Structures are given as structure tokens and as C-alpha cells.
Amino acid sequence: MSATTVLALSIDCADAATLASFWSQVLGRPVNDGATAEFAAIAATDATATGPLLLFHQVPEGKNVKNRLHLDLVNADFEAETQRLLGLGATRLNDVDKGDARWRTLADPEGNEFDLVAG
Numbered sequence: 001m002s003a004t005t006v007l008a009l010s011i012d013c014a015d016a017a018t019l020a021s022f023w024s025q026v027l028g029r030p031v032n033d034g035a036t037a038e039f040a041a042i043a044a045t046d047a048t049a050t051g052p053l054l055l056f057h058q059v060p061e062g063k064n065v066k067n068r069l070h071l072d073l074v075n076a077d078f079e080a081e082t083q084r085l086l087g088l089g090a091t092r093l094n095d096v097d098k099g100d101a102r103w104r105t106l107a108d109p110e111g112n113e114f115d116l117v118a119g
Contacts, residue, residue, distance in 0.1 A: 003040070006052060007053065007095070007097055008041075008052055008053035009052050009053070009054055009055070009069070009071070010056075010057055010060040011023075011054065011055065011056050011057070011112060012025060012054045012057055012058075012063075013056050013057070013058060013059070013110050013112075014058065014059075014062065015037045015058065015110075016029045016035065016036065016037055016038055016039050016040040016057060016058050016091040016112060017031070017035040017036055017037055017040045017056075018055035018109070019040070019056050019108065019109065019110055020035055020039075020040035020041070020042055020054070020056045021035075022108055022109050023042055023054060023056075023108070024042055025044065026073070026085060026086050026088060026090075027049075027051065029042050029043070029044065029049050029051075030042070030048075037058055038057075038058045039056065039057060039058065040055075040056040041053065041054065041055050042054040042056075063110060063111045063112065066113060067112055067113045070112070070113050070114050070115065071114040071115070072103075072114070072115045072117055073114060073115065073116050073117065074116075074117045074118075074119035075116060075117075075118075075119060076118075076119055077114065078102070078104070078119075081116060082104055082106075082116060085106055086106075087117065088098065089108070089109040090106040090107060090108060090109070091106060091107045091111075092104065092105075092106055093105040093106060093107055093113065101117075102117070102118040103115045103116060103117040103118065105118045
């Protein structure tokens with residue numbers, strides 16, 4: 001029996017190229033050639049880039065409930081990275097401090113939640 005592995009994370013959106021551009025800036029990874037409003041992708045294209053392939057798919061319906069799956073990002077300069085993400089178009093939703101764990105929930109320009117973890 002062959003092993004099943006994760007190919008990519010797919011994100012539904014209204015404008016794939018625009019949302020991929022936001023995530024490209026967040027992650028410092030280029031949007032793959034050929035991005036359109038209907039489909040875009042961001043691959044880990046070089047030895048220094050990490051993380052999964054991200055695929056963006058245009059769907060007709062808008063987001064109206066909390067994500068069931070979200071990205072967790074980590075950055076040692078938590079406050080500076082928060083400000084950078086907000087400057088790129090993210091929205092701050094919630095702050096959580098639990099013992100040694102600290103994270104901030106944000107939303108991308110289409111309202112998809114993600115967490116920035118202090119690291």
C-alpha cells in the first residue's frame with residue numbers, strides 16, 4: 001500500500017490572484033506564473049522557502065463562518081510582524097495568552113483567519 005501525503009493547502013476565495021499576492025508578501029514566496037482571478041499558486045520554490053504548496057481557487061460564495069482549517073505562522077519579533085501583517089492588509093481579531101503560549105488571530109483580506117504565534 002502506498003503512502004498518502006499532503007499535496008497542498010487549498011484556499012477558497014473571490015479573487016485568487018489578489019489573495020495569492022497578499023500571502024506571497026506574508027511568506028516571502030513568489031506567486032507562481034500564470035495567476036488569474038480564478039486560480040493562483042504559491043510553491044516553496046527554493047531551498048530557503050519552507051511550507052506547503054498553497055493553492056487559491058475562486059468560488060462563487062463568500063466566506064461566512066470561521067475557518068475549519070487555518071495557518072499558524074511563527075515569528076520571534078511578534079509585535080513587529082503583527083504591524084507588518086496589518087500593513088499588508090490583515091485585520092486583527094483576537095489575542096490569546098495561555099501560560100507560555102501567546103498568539104494573535106488575524107484575518108487575511110478575504111476574512112480567512114490565521115494565527116501569528118510568538119516564537
